[in-house]
Amino acid sequence: MTSLRPELHVTAENGILEAAAGMLRDGDNWHMLYQYRPAPDQPARWGHQMSEEGPFDWMVCPDVIAPKGGEIDVLAGSVVADNGGADLFFTSVTAAGTSVQIARVDEVDRLAEVTEDPLALDPSVHRVGVAIADSKEFSRFRSPCVIPDWESADDRDQGHSGWLMVTSSGESDAPVPVVLESPDGKDWELLDALTFVGDTGLPDDPIMVSPRIIRLRDEVDQEIYDLLLLTLERDGLDHSGYIVGQLSGAEFTVATPFQRVDFGHDFTRPRNTNLTAGTVSEERRYAEAFIFGLFNGIGRGDDATTQPSWEAEGWANTLSLPRVVTLQGGKLYQTPARGLPDAIAASEHAKFWTALCEIPSGAEVRAEIIDGDDNVVATVVHSGDQLSLDRGKDAPATAPLADDDEDNISIVVDGNTLEVYAGGGAVVMASRIWPHNGIHGIRVRASEDATIHSEWRRGN
Numbered sequence: 001m002t003s004l005r006p007e008l009h010v011t012a013e014n015g016i017l018e019a020a021a022g023m024l025r026d027g028d029n030w031h032m033l034y035q036y037r038p039a040p041d042q043p044a045r046w047g048h049q050m051s052e053e054g055p056f057d058w059m060v061c062p063d064v065i066a067p068k069g070g071e072i073d074v075l076a077g078s079v080v081a082d083n084g085g086a087d088l089f090f091t092s093v094t095a096a097g098t099s100v101q102i103a104r105v106d107e108v109d110r111l112a113e114v115t116e117d118p119l120a121l122d123p124s125v126h127r128v129g130v131a132i133a134d135s136k137e138f139s140r141f142r143s144p145c146v147i148p149d150w151e152s153a154d155d156r157d158q159g160h161s162g163w164l165m166v167t168s169s170g171e172s173d174a175p176v177p178v179v180l181e182s183p184d185g186k187d188w189e190l191l192d193a194l195t196f197v198g199d200t201g202l203p204d205d206p207i208m209v210s211p212r213i214i215r216l217r218d219e220v221d222q223e224i225y226d227l228l229l230l231t232l233e234r235d236g237l238d239h240s241g242y243i244v245g246q247l248s249g250a251e252f253t254v255a256t257p258f259q260r261v262d263f264g265h266d267f268t269r270p271r272n273t274n275l276t277a278g279t280v281s282e283e284r285r286y287a288e289a290f291i292f293g294l295f296n297g298i299g300r301g302d303d304a305t306t307q308p309s310w311e312a313e314g315w316a317n318t319l320s321l322p323r324v325v326t327l328q329g330g331k332l333y334q335t336p337a338r339g340l341p342d343a344i345a346a347s348e349h350a351k352f353w354t355a356l357c358e359i360p361s362g363a364e365v366r367a368e369i370i371d372g373d374d375n376v377v378a379t380v381v382h383s384g385d386q387l388s389l390d391r392g393k394d395a396p397a398t399a400p401l402a403d404d405d406e407d408n409i410s411i412v413v414d415g416n417t418l419e420v421y422a423g424g425g426a427v428v429m430a431s432r433i434w435p436h437n438g439i440h441g442i443r444v445r446a447s448e449d450a451t452i453h454s455e456w457r458r459g460n
Contacts, residue, residue, distance in 0.1 A: 002349060002372060002435075002437050002438030003313060003415065003438075004308060004309045004312065004313060004415050004416040004434070004435075005309065005313060005315065005415050005416075006318055006350070006414040006415030006416065006417050007347045007348060007349060007350055007414060007415065008056045008057075008058075008321065008340075008343055008344070008347060008350055008414050009295075009318045009319060009320070009321060009414055009415070009417055010032050010034065010049050010058050010318060010319040011315050011317070011318045011319075012034070012036040012038075012047060012315055012316075012317075013060055013118050013315070014038060014118055014314050014315060015036050015037050015038040015039060015042075015118075015314075015315065015316075016036060016037045016039075016040060016304040016305075016310070016315075016316045016317060017034055017035075017036045017047075017294075017315075017316065017317040017318065017319070018034075018035045018036055018037065018044060018076075018294075018300075018304075018317065019034065019035040019075070019076040019210075019269060019294055020032075020033075020034055020035075020076065020269065020271045020292060020293060020294055020319050021033040021034050021035050021046055021076040021077055021078070021079065021088075021090070021271075022076075022077065022078040022079035022080075022088075022271060022272075022273075022274065023079070023271065023273040023274070023290070023292060023322065024079045024080075024081060024086060024108070024273070024274050024275070024276065025273055025274070025275050025276070025279055025290065026081070026108050026275075026276040026279060027276070027278070027279055028052065028053050028054065029050060029051070029052050029112070030050065030051045030052075030054070030055040030322070031048065031049075031050050031079065031086075031108075031111055032048070032049045032050070032051070032055075032058065032319065033046055033047070033048050033064060033079050033088070034046065034047050034048075034049075034076075034319060035047075035074075035075055035076045038118065038119060040304070040305055043066075043067045043071070043072060043073050043074075044067075044073040044074060044075055045063055045065060045066040045067065045073075045074055046063060046064045046065040046066075046074060046088070046090065047060075047063050047064075048060075048061040048062065048063060048064045048111065048122065049061060050111065050112060050114075053339075054337065054338065054339035054343065055321070055322045055337050056321075056337075056339065056340065056343035057343065059114050060114065060115060060118070061111065061112070061113055061114055061115060061122065062113060062115045062117070062120040062121055062122040062123075063119065063120065063121050063122065064088060064103065064105075064111075064121070064122050064125045065088060065090055065103055065125065066121055068127075070094050070095065071092055071093060071094055072093045072094060072095065073091075073093040074090050074091065074092060074093070075090065075091035075093060075098075075142060075143070076090070076091060076143055076210075077089040077090040077091055077100065077143065077144045077146075078144055078145055078146040078272075078274070079274060080146050080147075080148055080163075080185065080274050081108065081148070081274060081275065081276040081277065082104075082148065082185055084106070084107060084108070085104060085105050085106040085107055085108060086104070086105050086108050086111065087102055087103075087104050087128075087146075087185060088102065088103040088104065088105075088125070089101075089102055089131060089144045089146045089165075090102075090103065091141075091142040091143060091144070092130075097134065097139065097140050098140045098141060098142045099130055099131075099132065099133045099134070099141060100130070100131045100132045100133075100141045100142070100144045100165075100167060101127065101128075101129065101130050101131055102127070102128040102129060102130075102131050102186075103125050103126065103127045103128060104125070104126060104127075104128050105122070105124045105125045105126075106124070107124070108276060110122075110124040111124070131144070131165075131186075131188055132144075132165075132167070132180060132188050132190070135190060137190075138169040138170070138176065138178055138190065138193070139169060139170070140169055140170060140171070141167050141168070141169050141178075142167065142168050142169075143167060143168050143209070143210050143211075144165050144166070144167040145165065145166045145167065145211060145212040145213055145272065146163065146164070146165050146185070146274075147163065147164045147165075147213065147215075147272070147274070148163050148185060148274070149161065149162075149163075150162055150163060150164035150181075150215075151164065151181065161183070162181060162182065162183055163181065163182040163183070163184070163185045164179070164180075164181060164213070164247075165179070165180040165181070165182070165188060166178070166179055166180075166194065166211045166212070166213050166228075167180070167211070168208075168209060168210070168211065169193075173207065174207070175207065175208060175209055176193050176194075177193065177194040177208060177211045178190065178191075178192065178193050178194060178250070179191045179192065179193075179194055179247070179249065179250040191249050191250040192249070192250035193250065194211070194250055194252060195250060195251050195252070196243075196251075196252050196253075196254055197251060197252070197253040197254065198245070198253060198254030198255075198257075199254060199257050200243055200254055200257055200258055201243070201257025201258035201259070202230075202232070202243075202257075202258050203232070203234070206232050206234075207232060207233040207234070208230045208231070208232060209230075209231050209232075209233060209269070209299075210229075210230070210231045210269040210270075210271075211228065211229070211230055212228075212229040212230075212270060212271055212272050212291075213226055213227065213228050213229065213247065213272065214226070214227050214229070214272045214289045214291070214325070215227070215286055215289075216286050216287075216288070216289060216325070216326065216327040217286040217287060217327065218327045218328065218329065218330065219326060219327065219328045219329075220328055220329040220330075221329075224286055225244050225245065225246060225255060225327060225330075226244075226245060226246055226247045226252070227242045227243070227244055227327070227332065228242060228243045228245070228247070228252060229241075229242050229261065229270045229271075229272070229291070230242070230243070230258070231268055231269045231270075231299070233299065236298065236301050237297055237298060237299075238268035238269065238296075238297055238298065238299040239260065240260070240261050240262060240267060240268050240269060240270050240293065241258050241259050241260045241261050242258070242259060242261050242270075242332055243256065243257060243258050243259075244256035244327070244330050244332075255330060256330035256331070259331070259332070260399070261291075261293075261332065261334075261428075262293070262428050262429060262430050263387070263397055263398070263399035263427060263428070263429050264297075264389060264397050264418075264419075264420070264428070264429030264430040264431040265297050265389070265391070265394070265397050265429075265430075265431040265432065266295045266296055266297040266430055266431050266432045267293045267294075267295065267297070267320060267428075267429075267430035268293055268294050268296060268297055268299050269293055269294050269299065270291045270292070270293040271291060271292055271293065272289065272290075272291060273289065273290035273291065273292070273322065287326070288324050288325060288326050289324075289325050290322045290323065290324060290325070290337065291322070291323050291325055291334075292319055292320050292321065292322045292323065293319070293320050293430075294317065294318075294319060294320070295317060295318045295319065295320055295417055295430060295432055296317050296432075304316035304317060308416075308434050309416060318415075318416070318417055320417075320419065320430055321336055321337060321340070321412070321419060322337045323335065323336065323337065323428070324336070324337055324338070326425075331426065333424065333425035333426060334421065334425045334428045335421060335425045336410070336412065336419075336421065340352070340412070341458045342458075344412070344414075344458040344459050345458045345459070347414070347459065347460075348460065349414075349415070349438050349439065349459070349460070350412070350413065350414040350415075350459050351411075351412075351413040351414075351439055351441065351442055351457070351458070351459035352410070352411070352412055352413075352457060352458040352459055353367065353410070353411045353442045353444065353455065353456075353457050354408070354409065354410035354411070354455065354456060355408065355409055355410075355444070355452050355453075355454065355455035355456075356406075356407070356408045356452075356453045356454050356455075357382065357407040357408060357409065357446070357450060357451060357452050357453060358407055358450065358451040358453065359382055359383065359384040359407045359446075359450045359451075360384055360449050360450070361383070361384040361385050362383070362384070362449065363383065363384060363446075363447045363448070363449035363450035364381050364382060364383040364384070364446070364447050364450055365381070365382045365409065365444065365445075365446045365447075365450050365452060366379065366380070366381050366444070366445055366446075366447075367379070367380045367381075367409070367411055367442055367443070367444045368380075368442070368443045368444075369411075369413055369418065369433065369435075369439060369442055370439070370440045370441050370442070370443055371435035371436050371437060371438065371439055371440060372435065372436060372437025372438045372439070372440050373436045373437055374440065375435075375436065376392075377391065377392070377433045377434065377435045377439075378390065378391045378392070378418055378431070378433050379392075380409070380411060380420050380429075382401075382407070382409050382422055384401070384407065384450075385400065385401050385402075385403070386398060386399065386400055386401060387399050387401055387409075387420070387422045387423075387427050387429065389418070389420060389429045389431055391418075391431055391432075391433055397429055397431060399427045399429065400427075401422065401423045401426065401427060402423070402426065405422075405423030405424060405426045405427075406423055406424040407423075408422065408423070408424060409421070409422045410422075411442055413433075413439050413442065413459075416432050416433055416434055416435070417430070417432060417433070418430070418431050418432070418433050442457070
């Protein structure tokens, strides 16, 4: 029987992957750090995998952080390049509460070791100390997003210096995002709780978790904007999205209200990617960014031990493929990271189908994902003005497509993961599927009024 485990996505070798921690791109090398539990009753720690020449061929490296002393868990945060090495900002959980702490590796290259011991700890990573702890106004800091070279008092294009941190505080059922700044990533000043100017598009009293932020130049007006990535916990499900605007201090002035970043069943808690010096030229600094997230739309309410992959193979959850994101007219566009077709061609079981179509309203292009027992495990339908993904066991995921969006579609199937890109990246869907005996293929047909002008496939 073919494993449910994806080949190109990051999963824990054994155990439950609970959250992305952070990703660091060092030239063509990608370092993925993630929070996981080796077993349901064991404390959370940080795993590490590395991929060379693109983010698709992951090698297991020693874990980088595990609980010590009185710690109960070490939870997600960020990884940041700093002075030739990397700083790991993580959430330390003790009986007294939580704090944001720092660990460090002095040379990024030393993170490249590979191990066969799933619980080995990387000896090159050492703890530095507490970054932020409780204050009179705020407490229980956790899930930090840290960005170096962020602030410029006069020009958002030039003279960047200083570091930014956006993190959660307060009780878990009423988290408060807060903003901090630092001249060097070591000494942090708490500015205030994050506030908004303008219509956010958020519901009243939202439960906002895992705040992250990226900066992009809009290809339409050429202005530089900040994109605040948020996950809303509502009715037992996670809804992840972004708000476009500009952050000044702790005040975020909204240009475009909250929009979903992914319309599928299972994309949550998106993370940003930090870069080492020289990985991207100064001219390309804000042309694009990379995000990724967790494949689990239930988030922290999920019981991972009920997943088929846990019951059959001893692992649960995966991370999405990294996505290239650009900003166009206040809207985020997402495409797979470069090199994906070749990576799928080199894989044993992954499948890829992409097509340029003409689909008038009322017509459709339908793609059925067929497993090894010849069952349809998911159906993707592009009907010109809407994209839908039906996996049979719950309500279909749907998303509107604008009239000016391109009628193209790309489908990636890898193990138990399904990712769909449509409208030139205007709409993306990520959902888990549970095929029997792997994926046999992607069966496509068009209605009479729809035309597939060109298509191509990858995968054995």
